[in-house]
Amino acid sequence: MTKFNGFKIVLTGDESLVSTYHHTYLGFASGLPMDVFPSILGNFIFPTLSDERGRMKTSQYGLCKIEAALLDNGFSRDDVAIVDPRKLDRAIGSETRVLGISVLDPLGINYGTALLRVALSLMGVETRLQSYMSWATMKIFNSDVVKRYRSRIKVVVGGQGVWEIVDSGLQQRLGIDCIVEGEGELIAPRIFRMVLDGMKIPRYVKGSPVPVDKIPVIRTPSRGIVEVTRGCGRGCLFCNPTLLMFRTIPIEKVVREVMVNVAGGERNITLHSEDFLRYGSTSLLPNEEKVVELLSRVMKAPGVDDVSIDFVTASTALVNPRLVKIISDMLGLSDRNMSIIQMGIESASPRIIKMIAPGKPKPFSYEEWPRIVEDAVALLNECGWWICATIIINLPQETVEDIEMNIKLLERLEHYNVFIFPLPFIPSGSLRKSKDMMKTHKDLNTRNLELIALSIYDAIKKIKSLSKHLVAKAPIGVKQFLGALLYVASAIGLKRIQRFALDNIATYFPRSATH
Numbered sequence: 001m002t003k004f005n006g007f008k009i010v011l012t013g014d015e016s017l018v019s020t021y022h023h024t025y026l027g028f029a030s031g032l033p034m035d036v037f038p039s040i041l042g043n044f045i046f047p048t049l050s051d052e053r054g055r056m057k058t059s060q061y062g063l064c065k066i067e068a069a070l071l072d073n074g075f076s077r078d079d080v081a082i083v084d085p086r087k088l089d090r091a092i093g094s095e096t097r098v099l100g101i102s103v104l105d106p107l108g109i110n111y112g113t114a115l116l117r118v119a120l121s122l123m124g125v126e127t128r129l130q131s132y133m134s135w136a137t138m139k140i141f142n143s144d145v146v147k148r149y150r151s152r153i154k155v156v157v158g159g160q161g162v163w164e165i166v167d168s169g170l171q172q173r174l175g176i177d178c179i180v181e182g183e184g185e186l187i188a189p190r191i192f193r194m195v196l197d198g199m200k201i202p203r204y205v206k207g208s209p210v211p212v213d214k215i216p217v218i219r220t221p222s223r224g225i226v227e228v229t230r231g232c233g234r235g236c237l238f239c240n241p242t243l244l245m246f247r248t249i250p251i252e253k254v255v256r257e258v259m260v261n262v263a264g265g266e267r268n269i270t271l272h273s274e275d276f277l278r279y280g281s282t283s284l285l286p287n288e289e290k291v292v293e294l295l296s297r298v299m300k301a302p303g304v305d306d307v308s309i310d311f312v313t314a315s316t317a318l319v320n321p322r323l324v325k326i327i328s329d330m331l332g333l334s335d336r337n338m339s340i341i342q343m344g345i346e347s348a349s350p351r352i353i354k355m356i357a358p359g360k361p362k363p364f365s366y367e368e369w370p371r372i373v374e375d376a377v378a379l380l381n382e383c384g385w386w387i388c389a390t391i392i393i394n395l396p397q398e399t400v401e402d403i404e405m406n407i408k409l410l411e412r413l414e415h416y417n418v419f420i421f422p423l424p425f426i427p428s429g430s431l432r433k434s435k436d437m438m439k440t441h442k443d444l445n446t447r448n449l450e451l452i453a454l455s456i457y458d459a460i461k462k463i464k465s466l467s468k469h470l471v472a473k474a475p476i477g478v479k480q481f482l483g484a485l486l487y488v489a490s491a492i493g494l495k496r497i498q499r500f501a502l503d504n505i506a507t508y509f510p511r512s513a514t515h
Ligand code: SF4
Pocket: 232, 233, 234, 235, 236, 239, 240, 243, 274, 313, 344, 357, 360
C-alpha cells in the first residue's frame, strides 16, 4: 500500500462553521467572545464528523459546493477532500498543494457578533477576547501542520466573510495567497488548477454569479441544507451584492442533493433560499405551482423525515397568504408543531426602508412596510411558524424618530411568536466602502441601547420558554444537557439584563435623549 502524504487539495473551515451543532439552533454561539465561551465549551457545542484521514462526513454547504465544482472540473475524489479542521495534521502532508479555507466572520466583526458583544455589555459583562469563530479561524492559519508545509502550499480563502480580510488589509499578515470574493464555483477550479500546474495565482479574484446549469450538485452531505434558489434581486444596499442575480435551482438538482444528504444520514432537510416563496418565480410574485411541487417532491423523497425552510420575506408572504397556509399544512405545522423561519424586518421606519431597502416591500409601497411586517408575522404565527427577525440599527442618518418606530414595533410584536434581534450596522454591501458612513456599535446612542436591551430581554424570555424545542433534534442525552444549559444561560441572562440595563433604563436610557 502506498504511503498517504496528504490530499492534494484540502478544503476546510473553522470548527464552528463546519460543525453539525448536534442538529440544534446553537450555531449562534460561535459569535460569543471567548471570555464567556471558552474553547472547552466549543469542543462540546460544535462537534465535527469525519473519518480517520479527516475527510468530513457532513459539512458546510459552501465547502460542499466548491468540492463539487472541483470534481465536475476533472479533479479526482482522491485528490480533493473537505477536511475536519480538528484533523488537519492527518490530511495535510508533503503532497498537499492547496489549502482552501471558507470564512464567515474571521475577525469577529459581523452583525451578529457585534450584537452579542453589546448584549453582554448590557448584562454587565465587559469582554476583551475575540469571538470563538475568529479564534477557530485563526487556529487554522496558525496550525503547526500548515506552518510545516507552508512553502509547498498555496492558501486560498473564500466565503461570505472575506470582505473583513480585504477591508482590514490583513491578507498578507494571515499568509493568504489568493482571496476569492463572490461565488466560487466557476473561478475556484481555475485557480486550483493553476496552482497544480505551478502557475502564479492572482492575490484577489472576484467570482461572478454562476449560471444555473453550471451550479454543481454536492457530493458530500451538507448537514441537510439544500439550496433551492440563489440570489434575491431586491437589492438592499447593505446586502451582499452577489445576491443581486436571482436564480431558481431545478427540482431535479434539488432532489439529487436531498438524496446525497439522506445517503449520509441527514434525514432532516432545510431548503435554503433568501425567500422560499419565490421559488420558480420570474418576478416578485410567488409561483404557487412551483413552490408546492418543490415541497411535495422533497417531502416524498425516500428517507426524508422532516423538511424546514430557512428564509421568507414579509412582502412575498402577504402577497399570497393562501400559499403560506398551503405549505404550512403540507409541513403539518401548528402551534404544537411549529417551525422556525428567518425574516429581515430591517427597520420599522418607512423613511429608512426607502433609503436602504426600497425593493424589500415590493409589490407594496415602502410606506406600508410596518403594517406588512406585522401582518406577515401574524399570518406566519397563525400557520405554525416562529419567526427569527432582524432589524438593522445605528444606520447613518438614522434619527430618534426612526428608532422610536423600531421600539414601537417591538412593543406591538411582544405577544407574537417572534424573536427580534437589532443588529448594529456594519458598513457592508454597497455601503461597504462609504467612509463617511463608518460607524461601529461603540457609537450606539442611548435610545438604540434601550431598543437592544428591550428586544434581547424579550428574545431571551422566549428562548428560555422554547429551550427544549431548540435542541429537540440533538441526540438523546446531549439533548437534555444542551436544553438545561440553554435554560440556565437564559435565566442568568434575563436576571443580568434586568439588573444592569432595564432597572436603570430611566437613568441610562432617558427617553428624552437625543441623537
Ligand atoms: S431582501 Fe434580503 S436577501 Fe434580498 S437584498 Fe434585501 S437583505 Fe438581501
